[in-house]
Amino acid sequence: MIDREKNKPIIVTSSGKVAGFLTGNGVSAFLGIPFAQPPKGDLRFAAPVPIEPWHGIRPATKFGFSCPQGKDPAEPASLLPQDEDCLTLNVWTPKADDQKRPVIVYIHGGGFLNGGTGDPTYDGAIFSKRGNLVFASINYRVHAFGFLYLDEFGEQFKGSGANGLRDQLLGLRWLKANVAKFGGDPENITLMGESAGSISGITLMSLPQAKGLFQKAIAESGSSNILRTKEQAALLTQQFLQLAGIKDVAGLRKLTTAQFGEINKKLAALVGVFSARMYAPVVDGEVIPRDPLTAIQEGAAAGIPLLNGVNRDEFSYWIQYFPVLRTTPLRPFIMGTPQLHGKLQGREEDIFALYQKTNPPDAKIAAVPAFITDLMFFVPHVRVSEAQAKHAKVWMYRFDWPSQVHDYLGACHAIELAFVFKTFDSPLAAEIDGSTPPMGLSDMMQDAWISFARTGNPNHKGMPAWPTYDAQRRATMIFNTESKVIEDPNHEVRQLFSGISF
Numbered sequence: 001m002i003d004r005e006k007n008k009p010i011i012v013t014s015s016g017k018v019a020g021f022l023t024g025n026g027v028s029a030f031l032g033i034p035f036a037q038p039p040k041g042d043l044r045f046a047a048p049v050p051i052e053p054w055h056g057i058r059p060a061t062k063f064g065f066s067c068p069q070g071k072d073p074a075e076p077a078s079l080l081p082q083d084e085d086c087l088t089l090n091v092w093t094p095k096a097d098d099q100k101r102p103v104i105v106y107i108h109g110g111g112f113l114n115g116g117t118g119d120p121t122y123d124g125a126i127f128s129k130r131g132n133l134v135f136a137s138i139n140y141r142v143h144a145f146g147f148l149y150l151d152e153f154g155e156q157f158k159g160s161g162a163n164g165l166r167d168q169l170l171g172l173r174w175l176k177a178n179v180a181k182f183g184g185d186p187e188n189i190t191l192m193g194e195s196a197g198s199i200s201g202i203t204l205m206s207l208p209q210a211k212g213l214f215q216k217a218i219a220e221s222g223s224s225n226i227l228r229t230k231e232q233a234a235l236l237t238q239q240f241l242q243l244a245g246i247k248d249v250a251g252l253r254k255l256t257t258a259q260f261g262e263i264n265k266k267l268a269a270l271v272g273v274f275s276a277r278m279y280a281p282v283v284d285g286e287v288i289p290r291d292p293l294t295a296i297q298e299g300a301a302a303g304i305p306l307l308n309g310v311n312r313d314e315f316s317y318w319i320q321y322f323p324v325l326r327t328t329p330l331r332p333f334i335m336g337t338p339q340l341h342g343k344l345q346g347r348e349e350d351i352f353a354l355y356q357k358t359n360p361p362d363a364k365i366a367a368v369p370a371f372i373t374d375l376m377f378f379v380p381h382v383r384v385s386e387a388q389a390k391h392a393k394v395w396m397y398r399f400d401w402p403s404q405v406h407d408y409l410g411a412c413h414a415i416e417l418a419f420v421f422k423t424f425d426s427p428l429a430a431e432i433d434g435s436t437p438p439m440g441l442s443d444m445m446q447d448a449w450i451s452f453a454r455t456g457n458p459n460h461k462g463m464p465a466w467p468t469y470d471a472q473r474r475a476t477m478i479f480n481t482e483s484k485v486i487e488d489p490n491h492e493v494r495q496l497f498s499g500i501s502f
Helices: 125-131 143-147 160-182 196-205 230-244 249-254 257-277 292-297 314-320 330-335 348-358 367-389 417-421 427-432 439-455 491-496
Strands: 010-012 017-019 028-034 057-059 088-093 101-107 134-138 184-194 216-220 306-311 394-399 475-479 484-487
Touching (some): 010 160, 088 160, 101 160, 143 160, 184 196, 196 292, 196 306, 306 367, 314 367, 330 348, 348 491
Parallel strands (some): 101 134, 184 216, 216 306, 394 475
Antiparallel strands (some): 010 017, 028 088
């Protein structure tokens, strides 16, 4: 047991003094540092307001609150203490000196519905120690608190459908201003995220207001195709208000966090299998001026190296929530889902034929999860790689190592996280990875992420040569017990989905 009251390192930040603690591996941790005023009362649904400086020494020995959210055993942060006063960040550093170490800033996942930096999966101590770098993570508001679209209720609510991104931007600004005091280099910051954090990262790459806040990006399993239009967001807001029985923001501000939770449960039941898109950020012309992929294609993120990729069987993760997906045939699923059927441009029969061949009824990974994986993850990440490769170096990967817990999960969503963080003792790893992961694969991946953060290139002596991605070769690192580079993997899927957007 670590005594967090002894040998407390103290840092003088722009907001005040913080006292952290030494972790078991000798890294100093500073947890739960507030970077914004509590977004409560009149600040609920408002853009985040910078924290007012405090007097004295503020303890930074435990994570801040998770944003209020439904409890989900698959999201450990949701089981931790919750409060709307959740806008905090965390820093791990080998030493608070003037060495200007590379910095990684992590944005957590959770589908914009839940999650938080207190999840043990995201412990940055091992990353910091192994890489001799500064590792930070940022909390942000989730679900309605961070992404309910209220622009139509007045000028003061403009941008409310992307307040969670505003939180991330403010956290990044705080770190940019203070990370040198923790031994980091403010001119060598890598933004890293998974799932909703990856979607956030790719979106932030495209935003003018994020310029200079980070120099490189790592995006794991989530692209900007998930973002909502103003019309989609307005419809969900109306559904929310109807379920709440209120008509305005004043009424919304009177709701308790428990009432928000009950309304979200009802909304999720209405949305069904695509509930992960309920609270995606809104392309509103305010915070997000235009479609991020288009902006990246046109050079909005020029000069930002990108390491990005997917897991081979991403959507199998959601079988835990929707078991029927294991046995639902692809044809009735597509034909019975208007938001899918209307976008496939008459290619349904070709799609059915391809997935009948690659994922027959006796396959471990069912056709419906395989199809959604390609539509929502693989193809969008390929398109981001294509777009950014015109303006900076890009490395793409696919993680193929399958779950040792359930065959039907395969290489599902989030399974790579324990490998990247080396947190195999976390609840998430126990749930989907299993007890005997190949540690050599973890070493290879974490060292690649560290090398990228340090130099902008993931290659290191402990792995096969990893070429940059381009539209000709499409070189992709396949991470598995025997890792290797494949050119243009899943080319049939990529070609079949050409021109289809979702």
